[in-house]
Amino acid sequence: MPRQVIASLGAGLLLALLVSGLVFAKPAHSPWPGGIAIVDIGSADQPPPVASFNDAPLLVMMRDDRWHAVVGIPLDTASDALSIRVGDEELAIDLVPRTYKEQRLTVKKQSYVTPGQQQLERIGAEREIIDAALNRYRVATSTGIELAPPVDGPRSSSFGLRRFFNEQPRAPHKGMDIAAPEGEPVIAPRDGVVSATGDYFFNGQTVIIDHGQGYVTMYCHLSDIAVEHGQAVATGDIVGAVGKTGRVTGPHLHFGTYLNGTAVDPAILLPEN
Ligand SMILES: [Zn+2]
Numbered sequence: 001m002p003r004q005v006i007a008s009l010g011a012g013l014l015l016a017l018l019v020s021g022l023v024f025a026k027p028a029h030s031p032w033p034g035g036i037a038i039v040d041i042g043s044a045d046q047p048p049p050v051a052s053f054n055d056a057p058l059l060v061m062m063r064d065d066r067w068h069a070v071v072g073i074p075l076d077t078a079s080d081a082l083s084i085r086v087g088d089e090e091l092a093i094d095l096v097p098r099t100y101k102e103q104r105l106t107v108k109k110q111s112y113v114t115p116g117q118q119q120l121e122r123i124g125a126e127r128e129i130i131d132a133a134l135n136r137y138r139v140a141t142s143t144g145i146e147l148a149p150p151v152d153g154p155r156s157s158s159f160g161l162r163r164f165f166n167e168q169p170r171a172p173h174k175g176m177d178i179a180a181p182e183g184e185p186v187i188a189p190r191d192g193v194v195s196a197t198g199d200y201f202f203n204g205q206t207v208i209i210d211h212g213q214g215y216v217t218m219y220c221h222l223s224d225i226a227v228e229h230g231q232a233v234a235t236g237d238i239v240g241a242v243g244k245t246g247r248v249t250g251p252h253l254h255f256g257t258y259l260n261g262t263a264v265d266p267a268i269l270l271p272e273n
Contacts, residue, residue, distance in 0.1 A: 061142035072259030100160035133196035135261040140212025147189035153180035174263035175256035204246025218256035
């Protein structure tokens with residue numbers, strides 16, 4: 001191999017190590033509604049145990065030389081414990097309570113608050129596509145769950161907020177909003193496969209990435225989409241650009257993270273800002 005090729009490979013490897021060393025943090029067990037439970041389910045000297053919650057398969061990864069199940073905990077969980085299935089056994093996980101605040105927003109375009117019949121049909125059709133991508137389970141070996149920030153910028157701590165648009169109650173906020181200028185590149189936060197792209201009524205131009213084993217991330221309100229459905233992406237690849245398409249009050253990235261079809265707080269998966 002020519003020397004300059006070896007040198008550039010070495011530089012690339014060094015860069016990859018620097019990047020991974022700088023941007024990743026190890027997500028902690030976060031057992032509350034909207035959080036992520038990380039549960040020891042067995043020793044490494046066996047194949048990965050099969051685990052599920054509410055019949056949805058769970059991500060299973062190796063951590064500290066033990067198999068761990070990673071459980072996305074639904075925002076609307078009211079009990080102080082939940083039960084997952086590991087092989088033939090039930091395993092209880094204690095939860096800590098968490099209540100989320102209310103958020104009141106004013107949206108000028110009335111159709112975004114009370115859509116008309118034609119818009120409702122469009123929203124319904126899009127909901128099916130989005131839900132299918134968010135609930136997709138692809139068999140893959142997990143290399144972890146930590147994420148690089150998809151874009152730099154101030155992060156709202158608005159995950160889980162119970163929202164009112166023009167005083168009317170709507171679904172809770174199931175993501176993190178990162179403020180960044182329009183056109184700022186958005187990168188893939190870890191390796192995956194693009195499982196949906198589209199221009200949706202509420203979410204605007206959107207990319208959804210499947211990271212395997214039911215781990216899915218979503219990018220909304222983009223000004224530009226740089227990837228195609230089915231495309232493999234690596235950490236750091238540009239997937240689009242920050243914008244203000246869909247139901248927004250200004251340019252920002254809406255960043256959603258999902259495990260076992262459940263929206264979880266992206267802050268748990270990202271390094272501190
Ligand atoms: Zn948002």
